[in-house]
Amino acid sequence: MALNADVIALLDEFKDIRHKIHQHPEVGLETAQTVVLIKSKLDEYGISYENIGVNSLVAEIKGKAGDTTVAFRVDMDGLEMSEENDFSYKSQVEGRMHACGHDGHCTSLIALAAYLSKHRDFNGTVLLLFQSGEEGYEGALRVIEDSFFDKYKVDYMFGFHAWPGLASGKIAVHNGACMASEDRFEIMVTGKSGHASMPHVCNEPFAAVADIIKGLQTIVGRKVPSHERGVVSITQVHGGSLRNGIPDNVMVQGNVRTCNEDVQDLIEESIAQTVAGACAIYGVKGVLDYVRKHPVLINSTPDVARKAAEKVVGPENVVTDLESSMAAEDFAFFMKHTKGCYVWIGNGVDSPPLHNSKFDFNDEILPVAASFFIAVIDELL
Numbered sequence: 001m002a003l004n005a006d007v008i009a010l011l012d013e014f015k016d017i018r019h020k021i022h023q024h025p026e027v028g029l030e031t032a033q034t035v036v037l038i039k040s041k042l043d044e045y046g047i048s049y050e051n052i053g054v055n056s057l058v059a060e061i062k063g064k065a066g067d068t069t070v071a072f073r074v075d076m077d078g079l080e081m082s083e084e085n086d087f088s089y090k091s092q093v094e095g096r097m098h099a100c101g102h103d104g105h106c107t108s109l110i111a112l113a114a115y116l117s118k119h120r121d122f123n124g125t126v127l128l129l130f131q132s133g134e135e136g137y138e139g140a141l142r143v144i145e146d147s148f149f150d151k152y153k154v155d156y157m158f159g160f161h162a163w164p165g166l167a168s169g170k171i172a173v174h175n176g177a178c179m180a181s182e183d184r185f186e187i188m189v190t191g192k193s194g195h196a197s198m199p200h201v202c203n204e205p206f207a208a209v210a211d212i213i214k215g216l217q218t219i220v221g222r223k224v225p226s227h228e229r230g231v232v233s234i235t236q237v238h239g240g241s242l243r244n245g246i247p248d249n250v251m252v253q254g255n256v257r258t259c260n261e262d263v264q265d266l267i268e269e270s271i272a273q274t275v276a277g278a279c280a281i282y283g284v285k286g287v288l289d290y291v292r293k294h295p296v297l298i299n300s301t302p303d304v305a306r307k308a309a310e311k312v313v314g315p316e317n318v319v320t321d322l323e324s325s326m327a328a329e330d331f332a333f334f335m336k337h338t339k340g341c342y343v344w345i346g347n348g349v350d351s352p353p354l355h356n357s358k359f360d361f362n363d364e365i366l367p368v369a370a371s372f373f374i375a376v377i378d379e380l381l
């Protein structure tokens, strides 16, 4: 493995920073204290920065003359869950922990900042974007709405996630889709309430709801082409409050994942058809509210990432045949505005899964991630 020697030389310092962030997890868009820590390191390295979005931060490092700008984006937020690890640097905030490795993601970018403060011999500009609110809080959208792509001419953008189940010396690069889209829907079925003993004077909504649920569960198997992937999950059903009464309304909620925008369109259309059809049969009203939360994350420059990864971990450790994940990632929003690639860096085969109360970012991959970023700069600038 060709890890960057300058990064390795400072590894203990970076581990300390990571542990400090791990001890003080912040959630959602409220990452102010993490930003204070990152700013103190950037000040130390003599790198200028500005606030962007909500508690996100962008640092700009100019090299030699050159028009190309490469941005690296990491996330910083933790999760509202209690940590079950008992090592010295476990979370000091009850009910919050870094269970998705974002503490390690942002530390890897701090390591890149330290390196670039001493090595500005590249042609062009590097941006370091520390983003809040990745875990469903629209942190990326807040950055984009704050004119990120107007203020900076971003030619390429790269990001990564620590990946449990993948060995720590390996990097996975997907051609095309890497992370799934996430959509959420709510269906309100409305009939007419009344006494349970007299359904003939009511218009009961449950039969339509039962058909809707059965119908939605056939969409992936019957309508989505067998070579494509998709998930339609029902996550909530609520209706009624009496043992002897028929309610007016029943609400059904659910979640949809796909790895292809055409499949996403097909599923949305099929849900609408199923709701309309079932409601027409029983003469009840059905209203579908379908919200697209995250787009599919599509890598447009996997070749650049693959070459950079090969330089760091060797071609034998670059994995290119993994299925995309059905989890969503808001880096996908940036890929709607520029070219780039999102990679997975192995967190270890025995690593607990993401969002598990025993998950911990593997410090061994701090230099892998930072060296990967440096290799991307070597490729493009």
Ligand SMILES: [Zn+2]
Residues within 6 Å of the ligand: 099, 100, 135, 354, 355
């Ligand atoms: Zn997560």
Ligand SMILES: [Zn+2]
Residues within 6 Å of the ligand: 100, 101, 102, 134, 161
């Ligand atoms: Zn994550």
